[in-house]
Amino acid sequence: MNYDVVIIGAGIIGSGIARELSRYKIKIAVIDKASELPSGASRANSSMIHGGFDDKPGSVKARFCVPGNKLWHKLKDELDVHMNECGSYVCAFSDEEVKHLETLLEQGKANGCPGVEIISGGRLREKEPNASGEIIAALWSPEAGIINNFEAVHAFIESAQINGAELFLETLVTGLLFDDKGGIRGVTTNKGEFIAPVVINAGGVHSAEISSWAGDNSFRIIPTKGEYFLLDRTTQGFIHSFMFSCPSKAGKGITVAQTAEGNLLAGPTATEQEDPEDHATTPEGLAEVLKGARRLVPAFPVNLNITTFAGVRANIDTGDFTINALAKPRGFVNVAGIKSPGFTSAPAIAEYVADMVRHELGDRVKFAPNEKFIPERRNIPRFLYMDMVKRRELAQKNPAYAQIVCRCETVTEGQVIEAVRRGARTVSAVKMMTRAGTGRCQGGFCCPRVAEILSRELGIPLDEVTRHGGGSRLLAGRTKEFLLKKKREEAAK
Amino acid sequence: MSERKFICVSCPLGCGLTVTLEDSGEVLKVDGNTCPRGESYARSEVKDPRRVFASTVRVKGGKLPVCPVRSRTPAPKGKLFGIAEAVAELEVNAPVKIGQVLIHNVCGTDVDIVASRDLAAV
C-alpha cells in the first residue's frame, strides 16, 4: 500500500499529527497495534490540560504547553470534546513550598501562562471547602483544565479520517524500509508493507526502539507507571478543579481532580519499570495515591471508588520532548518522549510537526493544501447532557436512542450503534467512545447488552466478542457444550 | 451406633442436623431441626439423598435461546450429572409453557424435567 506519510501510533500525538497533516492533499496512514483507541499513555493519564507554569523557560515543553492549552480551549468546541475548564491549584503546606510556588509563578509569567497568581490557603478553601486546612497558599492557574482524553483522541483521529486519513488498528510495526539513497521507504507490519517517503514515529513507550531501527539511539524511553483511583460521579462537586501538591520528599506529587465527566480522580504515582506494557496496579502504588490524595483533601471519599487503573508514560532520559526530522535516513521523524505536559501540548506539537514536515521534507512529498478540509467534527450524541427537546427529537428520528443500555451513565443503544459505525470493535472501545460501562456498576449491567449489540452489528457470534481485542474474549462457549464434549470424549474411550 | 451431621436445605433457616444411626443404618433420632421438614430431610439424606435439579434447555425459535427447566420433584443426588447430560442433549421448539414436561422419567429416576417458565416464540 502506498502512502505519502505513515504515522506510527494513534495516541494523542499520532492522531493529532494526522489531523494537522490532513489539511494537505496527501495520503496518510495511521497505524496502531491496539484493537481500540486510545491504548497507550493517552488512555490512562490525568487528562490534565496544564496552565504552562511548570516547565523551565526555554525548554521544548515550555514552547508547546501554553500554545497547546490555548488550542484546546478552541478545539473543544471545534471537535466537540468535553473539557472541564476549571483551573488548577498547586498547594503549599510550608514556607519552603511557598517559595516553590513563587518560582512556578515566575516561570508561568516567562512562559506566557495567563492569569497565574498566588492565593492564601483561606481563599483556596473558599473555592474548595474540602481542601486540607494545612494548605497555607496555592498557585492558581485559571486557564488549566481537564479533558475527556478518550474523546480527545477519537476527535483527532475521526477528524483526520473525515479529511481522508486512513486508520489501521491491530497493525504492529515490525521494521523500517529504506530506499537506495539512504532515505526512508516505509514500514513493515504484521499486516504487510506500508510504503511512504515520510514516516513519523509517535510510538510512545516504543518510540526509542522504533528510532533505533532508523539508527538514532540518541534517547532512551523509561516506561513509568502511574496509578490512579477513579471515584463515582456522585462525588461531583467534592472538589471543582485540579489540585496539585508541590513535589517534595513526602511524595512525588499526587493530584486530585474532578474529571471532565464529574468523577473524582486521584493519582498518579511515578514508578519506573522495564516492561512498557505492564499496566497492573500495585498495593504500594494505590496506597501512595490514597495517602497523597488525603493529604490534599483529607475527606477523600475512597469508599466511592469505582475503579483503579494504571497507565505507562513514555518518560525520556533527556527529560524533554524529542521532536526532529532525522538527517539520515531522510524522511524519518521522531516525536518522542512526550510525557507530561504531553496531552496539553499535543495540538501545538501537531501543528509544529506538520509545518516541520512540510518545510524540511517538501522534496519527498508534495504538500498541496486540502481545500476541502473540514475542521469540525461532531461527537456521538451524548444523551446524558441533552435537554428533553433534543432527546425527544433524537428518539423520534431513531428509536435506538429511546433504549438505555448503560443506566449509570445514561447511554442509549443509538450511541453504542453509532460507536460501532465509527469503528468500535470491542467492549472497551464502546466504553471509551460512549462511556457505557464507566459508571458505578462498571459494566455489570451493560456489558452483556453491549456485547449483544457488538455481536449483532458486527455479524459475529457472541462468544467472539472481546473486551479489548486479542485473546480477551468475554465468553468461553455456549452452555451444554462442555457437558456434551465430555460425554463425546468418554464415549470415544 | 454412629452420628452424621447435615445442614438442612429444606428452607432458608439452614438448621444443623445431627442424625443418630443404628449399626444397621436405621435412623434412631434426629436432633437440631426446627420443624418436621428437618426430620424428614435428615431421614432421606441418610437413605436416599435427593436434590431438585435446575438448568436450562436449548430452544429453537424462542424469545430467548434457552429456557429454564427443573426436576419437578427432587432427584437422586447420585444421578444429577447424568440428568445434566440428558438435559444438555435436549433442544425444544418454542413456544414453551411453564410446567410442560420436557423429559419424562429422566434417566430412569421416575422424575420429570419440566419447563419453569413460559417462553414465547419470536
Added chain:
Amino acid sequence: MSRDIDVLIIGAGPAGVAAGIGARREGAERVVVLERDWDLGGILQQCIHPGFGLRTFKEELTGPEYMHRFIQQAHDEGVEFRTNTMVFQIDKGTNTVWTMNKERGIEHMTPGAIVLTMGCRERPLGAIRIPGTRPAGIYTAGTAQRFVNMEGHMPGKRAVILGSGDIGLIMARRMIWEGAEIEGVYEVMSWPGGLRRNIAQCLDDYGIPFHLKTTVTKIHGRDRLEGVTVAQVDDHMTPIKGTERFVECDTLLLAIGLIPENELSRMAGVEIHPVTGGPVVNDLLQTSDPKIFAAGNVVIVYDLVDNVSDEGLIAGANAAKYAAGKIPADIRRIPVKGGENVRLFSPQYVTGQADTTIYMRVTHPVEQACRVFAEPDLYSQRLRYARPGEMNEVRIKAGQITPDIKEITIDIQPV
C-alpha cells in the same frame, strides 16, 4: 388537575408486581407498572434455581415460577404493565416521571403516587480495589448468571469465586452442572455472606473448597484472566505475608455484596440512608417525599423474596391510599434506633398506623442463644443465633404504639 395514573410503579420485579397487586386491592383505579426489560419478573427470571416462596406458597419454587404466580395474580387484579419502558428521570418535587420506549419515544407522566421498586445491583470489583491487571473474565456473579441462564453462554471453564454471597454460591453449582470447574470460594470475613443451606447444597455437595478469612490480592493476565493470587487475612483484613498462593483460573466471579439501586431515587430527591443505601422510609414505606413510596431491595437488601413481596404489597396499598388522599400529612414519625450490634435496619420510622415488621441485620455474629427485641417493651423473641448473613425481624402491632412512645430501640443481645 386530572390525572391518568393513580399509582405508578417503577420496576416489575417481585416488589413491583406485588406493589401493583397491593395498590389495586386497596382500590386504586389505574395502576401501572413500568418495566425496562421486554419481560416481567426482573432479576428472578435469571434465578432459575429453586428456593423461592416457601413462606408464601408453602413449596419451593424457582425464580421464574415464583414470578409467574405473582404476575398472574397481578393480571387478575387488573394491574397494567408497560414493558420495554425505562424511567430515566424523575423530576425533583413534582412527581413527574420521564420514560423512554422504542415505539412511543420519550414521554412523561405525573401519577398520584409513585412506588420505587428498582431492586439492587452488585458491588463491582472497583469497590474492593484489588491490584493487578484488568483482563476479560471478571464478572459479578449476577452478570455471569445472566450470560448462563438467559443467553446460554459460559463465562469460562475454571472459575474462582470471591465473596460468599448467595448468588456466588448458586453460580458455583450452576457452573458445575454445566461441566465447568470451580476452584474454590474465598471470603474475606470469618463468616459466610450467604445462607448456610447454600454452602451445604452448592459447595459441600460438590466438594468445592470454601476458604474463610481469605481474599484475592492480585489479578493476573493481560487479555483473558490467567489466574489470581489469594492470601489469608488477619483480623484487620490485611493479607498475611507468606500465605499467598497463585490459583490458575480463566474466570473470577464476584459475590461481594448487593447495593440498593437508587439512581432514580436520588434524582427524585428522596433522602437516602447512608448505611442501607436505600431511601429512608416509615413503616408505610413512604420516603421523605410523601408522594413517593419504596419497597424491596431498593430499600434494604433482603435474603428472601417473600419479604420483598410482602413489602411490595404494603407499599402499593399505601401508595393507593395516598393517591386517594387517605394518608394525612401529619402522621407520627417515631424514630427507630439500632442498638450496639445492629448494622442496618428498615423502616427507620414507625407511624403507629399499621402493624409493622422492622427488618434488621447484626454487625457481628452471635453464635449462642440470644434475644431480638424492641424497647420500650414492644417485642422480644428468643433466637438460637444471629448472623449477619441472615436477616432478623421485629414485629410491632399498631396498637402498641401509644402516645408516650418517643423512640424505639431495636437490638440483638445474648441471653
